[in-house]
Amino acid sequence: MPKQRDVRAQRDLLSNATWQVLAEHGLPGLTLRAVAERAGCTTGLVMHAFPTKKALLLHARDLLYDRTAVRADAAEAASADAFGALQAVLGQAVDLPHGHHDESRVWVGFLAAALADDDLAERHRAANRSFLARVGRLVAACRPEWTDERLELTTKSLVALVEGLNVLAAADPRGYPARLQQNALAAALAPLR
Known part of the structure; x- marks a missing residue:
């Protein structure tokens, strides 16, 4: 047989x-x-x-999205309030000493490929929109009195910060160590406390 x-x-x-x-x-x-x-x-x-190589890349991106979504769900669920959830979700998203350095490198590789391929770019945009929606919901829960414009600016600024830190830390981990990342994130979150 x-x-x-x-x-x-x-x-x-x-x-x-x-x-x-x-x-x-x-x-x-x-x-x-x-x-x-x-x-x-x-x-x-x-x-x-x-x-194809594109199929490999799409699979790697889906795997990355699945891994980070599971961690974000757990971080949010373990938090006592909206600010704690926001802090935890963003904290697990940056390349701190969580052992996510490989994830940052995969994300950067995928993003580089997405610049020249519409299908890859759309997959990136879909994942980014999902992360923006999560962060936006948490920002709004922290500051329900803020205008929609301020909520959107804050949300996109926070996402840009953590994703930018990931890109920079992937290429220069010594220049963007965990302590710097933690301090940058804490400073950006201060107005939401």
Whole structure:
């Protein structure tokens, strides 16, 4: 009797290999061959699951979104009030000493590719809108008396701060250490207290 393929296990293996290659070697290093080598399989198996580099990138972005959404949900649920939830959600989103440095590198690689591809850019915009909606809801809960314009500016400023810190820390972790990131986030959150 032929051996049954464990499709889920193979996909998980390839997902992990894709993630590692993108985190370690960036966008230029993400090839079907590199993923196959990392996974210890053939390029044919990789192509069966992800026929193109774009498919690999979309999968890596979806995996990143899923991971960060789970953490954000947990951070928000564990908080006693809206400010604590906002602080926790944004705090887990930056590349602090949480071990998310690889996530920042994957995000940067995906974003670089999205600049030249409409499908990738739309996936990025959809994830960004979701994060903006979460942060906006929490900002509004902290400051219900603020105008819509001020809420939008504050929300987008906070998201830009954490995403900018991620990009800069991914390229220069010594220049943007955890302490600097924590202080920058605390200063930006001060008016919401």
